[in-house]
Structure formats: C-alpha cells, structure tokens
Amino acid sequence: MILTSGRRLKTLVGRTFSYLVLTWCILILIINRYLGTHITRGGSHLSAESKIFEGKLLVDNSPALSDLEFATMLQNEIPNLPLRYWQTLKNDLPAMNKSCAKFPSILDLRFNNIYWQTLETSNGTFYLYGAYYDNRTLEAKAPVVRILGMINRLKPQVQTTCQLWFKDSKTPVFTKVYEYKYIWVGQWGNHRDGLIQPYLISCQIPVEYRHLVPESVSLVENPCDMAVINLRVINNVPENGEKKEFAVCVKGLDYLNADLSVRLVEWFEILHHLGADKIFLYEFEVHPNITKVLNYYKKRGMVEVTPITLPAYQPNIKGLRHIYVKKKVTNKRQNELIPYNDCLYKNMYRYKYITLLDIDEVIMPKGVNMLWKDLVENVSKKVPKGEKLKRSSYVIRNVYFFDTLHTSDKNPTLFDEIPRYMHIFQHVHRAMNHTKPGYYIKAFHNPQRVMTLHNHYPLACIGGSCSPFSISTEDAQLQHYRGDCVADLKKSCDYFKNYTVRDETIWRHKSPIISRVTETLHNLGFFS
Structure with missing residues (x-):
C-alpha cells in the first residue's frame, strides 16, 4: 500500500517536471521569436528614419529681398x-537747410490705423489717405496735387503748405493750399465741428516745375516745419498710352459672416461680359470664401482689391467695425467717399468712364444696346452737338428686383433652364415703376470732368458746373437686387412690390455668363 502510493507520487512528480520543462521551452521559443521580430522592426524603423534624415524639407529657400525689393513690396501693399x-x-x-523742411523719413511719420497719416494743426486735425497728380486739360490751375482725407472741421481756416518733393532735387518746393473742397452736403447730417469730414485738398505746382511730377508731398502748417506727413503722389498713366473703356469702383466690402461668394462670381461675370475692363474693390473684412473668389479674379487681372480702414477715433476691431458701420449710417456714408474718390483719381487717366456700383446692382443696357459700349455710343448721339465733352456723367435710373417677388404666389419659384445658384438670372420680376429721376441713380462718369464723387452723382466738376445727361429707361436701367426697399422708401415700398412686371432683359446674355459662372465655381471647388 505504501509502495503503491510512493510510485504514484513519483509518477506525478515526473509528469509535473516534464510539464514545467515543456512550458519553459515554449516560453523560450516565444521570447526568441518576439526578440527577433522586435529587432527586425527596429532595424526597419531606423532605416526609415535615416531616409527621413536625408530628405529635403519643403521650406522657402528663396534669396533674401534687397532693401529696394522689400520697399517695393511694401509700397504695393500701402500705395500711398x-x-x-x-x-x-x-x-x-x-x-x-538743416533747420527747415527736411524730407521726413518713413519711420518718423505719424500713422493712423495703418493706411492714414495724421497732422495736428493749431486749428484741426487732418487724417490723410492719398495724393494724386492732376494735369487734366479742363483744370484751370493744372498741374495740381490733390490730397484726399478727412478733417475734424467744417470750414478749415488754418493755412497750410504743400512741401513738394521732386526726384533728383535736394530741396523741397513750397506751394500754398488754395482750396479745401468739401465732399459732402451739410443737409445730409453730421454737419458740425469735431466730427471728421471728407475733403479734397489742392496745391498748385509752380510754373517752373510744371513739367515735373512730384515723387511725394508733405502737408505742413508752416513752410519750414519738419513734416510728419509724406504721401506718394500717384500718377497712373495708361499702359501703351491707350485708355480702356470702363472701370467699376466698389466701396469697402464688409461681409464678415455673410458668404456671398457665389453671388459675387455671378456679379463679376455679368459686369465683365457687359463691358467692365476692371473692377476695383476696397475691403474691410470678408468671409474666407469671398477671399477665395477675389484671389481667383485677381490672378486673372479682372479685379484689384485694396484693404482699407476707418480713420481717427472710429473702431477697426474685427466685428465691432461691422456693427459700427451698420448702426452709424451717416458716418458710414461719409467714410465711403474716401475709397470712391481714391478710385477716381487712381484711374482718371486709364479709363474713359468710371462707375460706382454696389455688388447688388447691374447697369443693364436695353433695346438695341447689348453692352455698355453700345449704350454709351448710342446715347451720346442724342446729346446736342457741342455738349458731349461738357457732360460729366450719363445717369441711369434705378428699378428694384425684390427677392420677395421671386417667391410670390403669382410668380414661379425657380426657372428650370437657369441654374439655382444664379441669383440674378433667377430674378426676372421687378417693380413696374422706376424710382423717381435723380433718386438712387448710378452713372457712367467722365473722369476728365468730375472733381469729387458721391455714391450716386458727382458733387463737383472741373471745366464748369456738373452737367449729367439722363439716359432713358428704354435704353438702360439700374437693376437693383434687394430683399427690401432702402430705409428712405419704406412708406412707398408696398407700391413697388404690388405693381410688378416680368423683365427678362438679362436673359439675352445667359448662355455665355452661365457657362463662365459654372466653370469658375467648378475651378474654385464649390460643387460637392
């Protein structure tokens, strides 16, 4: 009995030992395989790392810009x-001399909100934006230097002097300011001292220098003052000496959260088809998709975009400025006169006509007139002989194409033959009646006649008083695409909405424009 138990114990111990040996062998095998795999992977990892170490990094290795190249780049960003x-x-x-009228270094200028320069005088503060060489034939005092800016005085009384700086000249040329031209009408509001007001300041170039164009101008209170203002005198002449036909100017774009990119593509293509050679836009803040559209057309030479800010004490904080221009309507309208007139003076030698438009407006030729050029040529034949050169502007009356007319019971919601993304082409129902003559108009301005521009018409002209010619609504109309009437027309808005007609004039151009809009949206990746 004892022997039997001993044998069993011996057998059990033997089996246990065999099991442990087998387990140990399996563990060693697993460990060896693991280590081998780990080492192989490590070698592969090291091999990949070494390849990365040998690779070239995608960094910009362009040579550093020279001082002159860097200055040129900056001047393109800040043209003034x-x-x-x-x-x-x-x-x-x-x-x-050492104590009188030294050329101010760029580093010593008094800047305001990036694009403005500030001059504090004994009677008012000047916020200056741009300077321009004006040698137009009808300007009696030509050549003159115009300075565009804002002053916190209604009728500036302070005597100021222009220090003109000419290339290769070691001394400045002094000339008195002979005019502060007010670019506003007092009855429109904000007509009091202390609030900044838009002005065009003029200095005549002395006779002995009239064959030269100044490089820059400084405005000072006393001739010998050390200037803190230095503006480049812009003199944009046409390429190859040939003027183009039409330039369009657009006030500061303020679409921080509104994605109007697709509508903007449609608008650009419509204007370009009708005859706009180039569209000049100013920009506050826009949606990223709008930026994408603007960059696309900039590369194609169809648009030019100029960043702009509000001067003086006005806010430029992102978002807050948007609220400010929305609530402070009169201030907004005064500020708009700076980009409008900057656009005029930058392009007065390069284009035969300049028009100021919002991105919801289209000047549409009618009848036998297909394009803007046809319109102006045919309308000019109606102007009495001897008066063509005198006409400062060709004026077009306004008519509303309301969004609400597009969705009313009596009008179809969509036209199947028109892509849904073509907002303007989908809206062909308008108010039966145009707004009154002279109200909410737009115009083709003759830059050889106009001196200062308002959104709707010239405020001052050279070579005599302004003399606009009103174009018949049979020849053209300003098609205004809005959700509702402007605030001033609220009382009569129902009248415009209740009496409507279908107007398919724009459909005469649908094939080429729809094709180009669709192609552009595809190129920009707007289709899912």
Missing part, C-alpha cells in the same frame, strides 16, 4: 507711401 523713393535716398535726405 513713397517707399521706393525713400529707399533710393538712403541717408541723403533732401531739405531746405
């Missing part, structure tokens, strides 16, 4: 600064 001229002067700055 004479950066290239200043760079060529190096440290040899012109001056009347």
